Amino acid sequence: MVVTTIELNKIYHEDCLDFMGKLEKEQPPLLVDVIVTSPPYNINKEYSYYRDNKEGKEYLHWIYQIAKKSFSILKENGSFFLNIAGTPSDQFLPYDVATQFKDAGYKLQNTIHWIKSISFEEEDVGRSNGTIRNNHNYDNNSNGFAVGHFKPIVSQRFLTDCHEYIFHFTKSAEVKLDKLAIGVPYQDKTNIGRWKSAKQDRRDRGDTWFIPYPTINESRPHPAVFPEKLPYLCIKLHGVRDDLLVYDPFMGIGTTALACLELKVNYLGTEIDEEYIKIATENVLERKNIIEKRSEDKKGRKIVDWVSSTTSAEDPEILGER
Numbered sequence: 465m466v467v468t469t470i471e472l473n474k475i476y477h478e479d480c481l482d483f484m485g486k487l488e489k490e491q492p493p494l495l496v497d498v499i500v501t502s503p504p505y506n507i508n509k510e511y512s513y514y515r516d517n518k519e520g521k522e523y524l525h526w527i528y529q530i531a532k533k534s535f536s537i538l539k540e541n542g543s544f545f546l547n548i549a550g551t552p553s554d555q556f557l558p559y560d561v562a563t564q565f566k567d568a569g570y571k572l573q574n575t576i577h578w579i580k581s582i583s584f585e586e587e588d589v590g591r592s593n594g595t596i597r598n599n600h601n602y603d604n605n606s607n608g609f610a611v612g613h614f615k616p617i618v619s620q621r622f623l624t625d626c627h628e629y630i631f632h633f634t635k636s637a638e639v640k641l642d643k644l645a646i647g648v649p650y651q652d653k654t655n656i657g658r659w660k661s662a663k664q665d666r667r668d669r670g671d672t673w674f675i676p677y678p679t680i681n682e683s684r685p686h687p688a689v690f691p692e693k694l695p696y697l698c699i700k701l702h703g704v705r706d707d708l709l710v711y712d713p714f715m716g717i718g719t720t721a722l723a724c725l726e727l728k729v730n731y732l733g734t735e736i737d738e739e740y741i742k743i744a745t746e747n748v749l750e751r752k753n754i755i756e757k758r759s760e761d762k763k764g765r766k767i768v769d770w771v772s773s774t775t776s777a778e779d780p781e782i783l784g785e786r
């Protein structure tokens with residue numbers, strides 16, 4: 465990879481549109497494999513520097529410019545994973561944003577639902593694995609359970625929002641993915657061998673991803689971070705290679721950079737808030753130390769454990785919950 469003025473594995477204190485312009489002007493242009501990001505949602509979130517309250521049309525035009533610019537710095541077989549959500553009173557927001565990407569030339573290859581909290585009735589869990597009890601108790605969850613963080617909204621009209629979108633945009637809708645890299649074990653093991661495609665105990669994760677927020681007890685350093693597992697799964701799904709380059713235009717406090725460190729892939733980031741960059745830099749340094757220690761640990765103990773990071777329901781101390 466020929467890199468002239470742009471140093472890799474760095475978060476730039478710069479406007480993302482300006483920075484993408486620079487990537488484009490490199491000789492040859494510096495193209496990225498994966499963009500994974502969460503932009504400001506224009507919902508008056510209290511960032512320390514950025515003002516999250518553009519006029520509606522102005523916001524969508526800004527998103528269109530970002531989509532258009534990103535199109536010119538994304539490789540032909542690249543992936544753009546865009547995390548966005550609506551609000552109870554503006555349910556069209558994610559679709560309006562997705563439309564800007566369509567207008568900029570992108571195809572929508574996958575729509576992933578990031579599930580933050582979900583409840584199950586006991587008999588429905590049984591129904592899916594064959595241990596059914598014919599007990600039609602759909603209205604109360606007394607024998608069921610709920611997982612993930614649930615922050616109830618006070619409203620007679622709106623359901624509490626427990627999910628966000630991850631739109632997977634590509635240039636052709638034909639980008640081959642490494643689905644089994646983020647696969648899950650078959651629940652019914654008889655599928656292995658019965659289905660030609662099932663050669664191992666691992667199936668496609670599907671497009672609903674349960675990703676709880678990790679619980680923290682300190683005050684939040686940033687009001688709207690996503691959990692590290694989100695960019696981690698996106699990058700793995702696209703396919704990890706040694707020379708992979710990931711870009712997060714809205715890097716915040718460095719979550720995407722941490723996922724890249726875990727996956728040992730190169731990253732670039734931009735963030736307009738100097739305070740967030742300071743925190744991101746500390747987070748990156750701390751994680752590098754952890755990874756170094758881990759690699760010295762002969763047992764190969766894994767410190768970041770996605771599977772066991774499930775939070776208890778109704779826990780108010782949640783990092784960056786939207």
Ligand SMILES: C[S@@+](CC[C@H](N)C(=O)[O-])C[C@H]1O[C@@H](n2cnc3c(N)ncnc32)[C@H](O)[C@@H]1O
Pocket residue numbers: 478479480481501502503504505511513514686688689690691713714715716717718719720734735736737740
């Ligand atoms: C939703 S947050 C992203 C948080 C990030 N995913 C994390 O986990 O830390 C959006 C971020 O975009 C930054 N931002 C807003 N406008 C920007 C711009 N034009 N260029 C770069 N960053 C910008 C804000 O300061 C904010 O930190």
